[in-house]
Amino acid sequence: xxxxxxxxxxxxxxxxxxxxxxxxxxxxxxxxxxxxxxxxxxxxxxxxxxxxxxxxxxxxxxxxxxxxxxxxxxxxxxxxxxxxxxxxxxxxxxxxxxxxxxxxxxxxxxxxxxxxxxxxxxxxxxxxxxxxxxxxxxxxxxxxxxxxxxxxxxxxxxxxxxxxxxxxxxxxxxxxxxxxxxxxxxxxxxxxxxxxxxxxxxxxxxxxxxxxxxxxxxxxxxxxxxxxxxxxxxxxxxxxxxxxxxxxxxxxxxxxxxxxxxxxxxxxxxxxxxxxxxxxxxxxxxxxxxxxxxxxxxxxxxxxxxxxxxxxxxxxxxxxxxxxxxxxxxxxxxxxxxxxxxxxxxxxxxxxxxxxxxx
Amino acid sequence: xxxxxxxxxxxxxxxxxxxxxxxxxxxxxxxxxxxxxxxxxxxxxxxxxxxxxxxxxxxxxxxxxxxxxxxxxxxxxxxxxxxxxxxxxxxxxxxxxxxxxxxxxxxxxxxxxxxxxxxxxxxxxxxxxxxxxxxxxxxxxxxxxxxxxxxxxxxxxxxxxxxxxxxxxxxxxxxxxxxxxxxxxxxxxxxxxxxxxxxxxxxxxxxxxxxxxxxxxxxxxxxxxxxxxxxxxxxxxxxxxxxxxxxxxxxxxxxxxxxxxxxxxxxxxxxxxxxxxxxxxxxxxxxxxxxxxxxxxxxxxxxxxxxxxxxxxxxxxxxxxxxxxxxxxxxxxxxxxxxxxxxxxxxxxxxxxxxxxxxxxxxxxxxxxxxxxxxx
Numbered sequence: 001x002x003x004x005x006x007x008x009x010x011x012x013x014x015x016x017x018x019x020x021x022x023x024x025x026x027x028x029x030x031x032x033x034x035x036x037x038x039x040x041x042x043x044x045x046x047x048x049x050x051x052x053x054x055x056x057x058x059x060x061x062x063x064x065x066x067x068x069x070x071x072x073x074x075x076x077x078x079x080x081x082x083x084x085x086x087x088x089x090x091x092x093x094x095x096x097x098x099x100x101x102x103x104x105x106x107x108x109x110x111x112x113x114x115x116x117x118x119x120x121x122x123x124x125x126x127x128x129x130x131x132x133x134x135x136x137x138x139x140x141x142x143x144x145x146x147x148x149x150x151x152x153x154x155x156x157x158x159x160x161x162x163x164x165x166x167x168x169x170x171x172x173x174x175x176x177x178x179x180x181x182x183x184x185x186x187x188x189x190x191x192x193x194x195x196x197x198x199x200x201x202x203x204x205x206x207x208x209x210x211x212x213x214x215x216x217x218x219x220x221x222x223x224x225x226x227x228x229x230x231x232x233x234x235x236x237x238x239x240x241x242x243x244x245x246x247x248x249x250x251x252x253x254x255x256x257x258x259x260x261x262x263x264x265x266x267x268x269x270x271x272x273x274x275x276x277x278x279x280x281x282x283x284x285x286x287x288x289x290x291x292x293x294x295x296x297x298x299x300x301x302x303x304x305x306x307x308x309x310x311x312x313x314x315x316x317x318x319x320x321x322x323x324x325x326x327x328x329x330x331x332x333x334x335x336x337x338x339x340x341x342x343x344x345x346x347x348x349x350x351x352x353x354x355x356x357x358x359x
Numbered sequence: 360x361x362x363x364x365x366x367x368x369x370x371x372x373x374x375x376x377x378x379x380x381x382x383x384x385x386x387x388x389x390x391x392x393x394x395x396x397x398x399x400x401x402x403x404x405x406x407x408x409x410x411x412x413x414x415x416x417x418x419x420x421x422x423x424x425x426x427x428x429x430x431x432x433x434x435x436x437x438x439x440x441x442x443x444x445x446x447x448x449x450x451x452x453x454x455x456x457x458x459x460x461x462x463x464x465x466x467x468x469x470x471x472x473x474x475x476x477x478x479x480x481x482x483x484x485x486x487x488x489x490x491x492x493x494x495x496x497x498x499x500x501x502x503x504x505x506x507x508x509x510x511x512x513x514x515x516x517x518x519x520x521x522x523x524x525x526x527x528x529x530x531x532x533x534x535x536x537x538x539x540x541x542x543x544x545x546x547x548x549x550x551x552x553x554x555x556x557x558x559x560x561x562x563x564x565x566x567x568x569x570x571x572x573x574x575x576x577x578x579x580x581x582x583x584x585x586x587x588x589x590x591x592x593x594x595x596x597x598x599x600x601x602x603x604x605x606x607x608x609x610x611x612x613x614x615x616x617x618x619x620x621x622x623x624x625x626x627x628x629x630x631x632x633x634x635x636x637x638x639x640x641x642x643x644x645x646x647x648x649x650x651x652x653x654x655x656x657x658x659x660x661x662x663x664x665x666x667x668x669x670x671x672x673x674x675x676x677x678x679x680x681x682x683x684x685x686x687x688x689x690x691x692x693x694x695x696x697x698x699x700x701x702x703x704x705x706x707x708x709x710x711x712x713x714x715x716x717x718x719x720x721x722x723x724x725x726x727x728x729x730x731x732x733x734x735x
Binding site for chain 1: 403410435441444445449455456492567723
């Protein structure tokens with residue numbers, strides 16, 4: 001990738017974001033609100049001070065992991081949208097492990113919890129990949145439906161076999177021991193889940209970009225028939241990519257339980273897995289791009305909170321803003337490779353109208 | 360700046376202000392004068408769903424809207440806040456960005472661990488959770504919970520439904536078989552069976568608080584079985600009310616009034632009246648009194664109320680319900696009285712035992728009374 005391409009890759013989404021914000025401003029102006037105040041609040045609420053910044057980062061953490069559940073299978077050529085199922089099962093596995101065997105406190109115990117979460121999530125998404133390779137089941141539909149089954153299983157177990165009798169009006173599993181929980185990163189309000197998210201994205205980028213195995217996976221994703229012709233084990237690579245994605249979402253669920261909820265209960269099912277789909281598509285399934293996109297998402301959610309409190313706008317206004325921004329970002333891909341033409345003055349071809357330099 | 364010094368300055372400023380206003384205050388009526396004496400306050404209200412859901416969240420939003428009209432009270436609100444890290448950030452944001460010193464996080468799942476985590480970091484801020492989870496000695500003094508005995512209003516729903524039903528079969532669409540929900544189902548059924556002991560209540564659990572599709576299916580399935588009066592305990596009763604009305608059945612509302620949605624089918628409803636609790640807790644905060652940690656009340660205390668009767672509700676039904684209401688208001692009526700059997704024939708409250716509304720035994724109810732068709 002040369003310098004010009006890199007510059008374009010950064011300039012395109014930034015310009016698109018500005019376009020989305022402009023549209024949002026026009027939208028709320030039409031509804032009788034002050035767009036300048038809204039823009040200022042959006043910035044303040046998302047990145048304006050230490051509290052806002054931590055707020056955005058905290059909200060971004062689980063999205064990085066659930067986005068990987070879409071991105072990794074996508075690079076192997078599969079459209080998986082059932083990350084929510086892997087997330088809730090990961091959370092359940094994390095909460096259930098201490099009931100099955102005694103765990104040592106501290107980092108080792110926590111690592112075992114997250115390993116259980118990763119295995120549960122990996123198995124669930126690998127199942128969707130396996131169904132496609134062996135039985136020809138469409139993985140998009142099967143992963144979505146498996147997600148519903150996972151949620152039903154989760155509720156059945158949390159409200160049945162594993163229910164803590166003390167949780168009267170909010171059925172939950174017994175809480176995790178204090179020593180097993182995940183704390184905050186020294187001096188901040190952000191828990192260690194953020195580090196897990198960033199590291200997972202970096203590792204995924206390394207795997208896809210540098211290792212032979214990752215390269216083979218990308219070849220399978222690009223052209224499965226050609227991959228098989230050169231002797232790549234397509235099925236195995238696809239199932240592994242699915243399992244890695246599922247493991248990431250499972251860990252997201254495990255972290256939510258160990259760092260936030262302290263027990264598995266229905267509060268875990270809030271659509272983090274589904275939001276991850278959007279994050280991954282906006283990041284064009286690139287693990288490195290997932291990090292800033294997830295932070296942007298976290299920023300929108302954090303800013304939306306302030307927007308509601310200060311301007312009395314309904315929660316749906318943030319959805320409108322995100323909708324505008326992401327549609328414009330995705331549409332801006334059409335301008336890739338032509339951005340220079342739009343901005344850099346060129347000699348117009350003879351007889352042509354001068355290019356719209358301010359477009 | 361030294362906090363003591365700040366407090367002194369504030370006091371001095373208040374004294375000056377009081378002096379300046381003293382002359383004017385003398386000329387004002389008593390109620391307003393006491394308002395002058397109260398410090399201004401910013402209150403944060405947090406909802407788990409949309410403010411206009413015709414249900415649980417709307418009941419709170421209506422009270423918050425009333426609270427906004429009180430002089431010196433500023434209300435900041437946020438809706439659709441999930442029971443995750445997000446609500447912790449919202450609470451902290453209301454405190455550090457908006458200067459709120461009293462928070463009403465209204466969803467049941469906000470309490471543990473979210474409210475407790477934020478409360479531990481903000482000892483000067485008061486937290487009042489809706490749901491009744493606060494326990495003396497276990498939870499800090501700057502937190503507390505308030506709740507209402509809405510089963511009283513559900514009992515009255517039952518009385519009216521019992522008079523209006525022709526098929527003698529009632530329907531209850533419920534979210535989860537947890538104590539609060541079971542208590543409402545039982546109170547509704549006991550109310551109806553006080554009119555006619557032959558009446559039965561079918562109950563269908565949808566599995567979660569907001570399951571519009573399943574709620575519609577449950578209502579339709581029960582309408583097919585000849586059930587002619589419905590009520591519910593889900594977050595947004597809109598779907599059940601509209602579906603029942605479309606099927607030509609009658610309905611008793613819950614949480615807030617849904618009369619507007621089905622004026623020809625809406626008999627009455629069990630509504631929250633959170634303004635009573637809000638006012639009590641806000642006044643305590645503004646006058647510096649200790650935080651009311653344990654706040655409960657029913658019809659008598661004005662924590663719950665009934666929707667106005669629909670035009671189709673007959674004279675006999677109204678009279679019967681009003682008689683019971685009078686006794687409830689006088690404190691001489693108990694819903695859960697022995698001998699009471701559950702729907703498997705087991706005695707759950709022995710003969711001669713009377714459970715008052717405040718009895719904690721009622722807060723862990725795990726049975727459905729005789730006459731309910733369904734499984735807890």
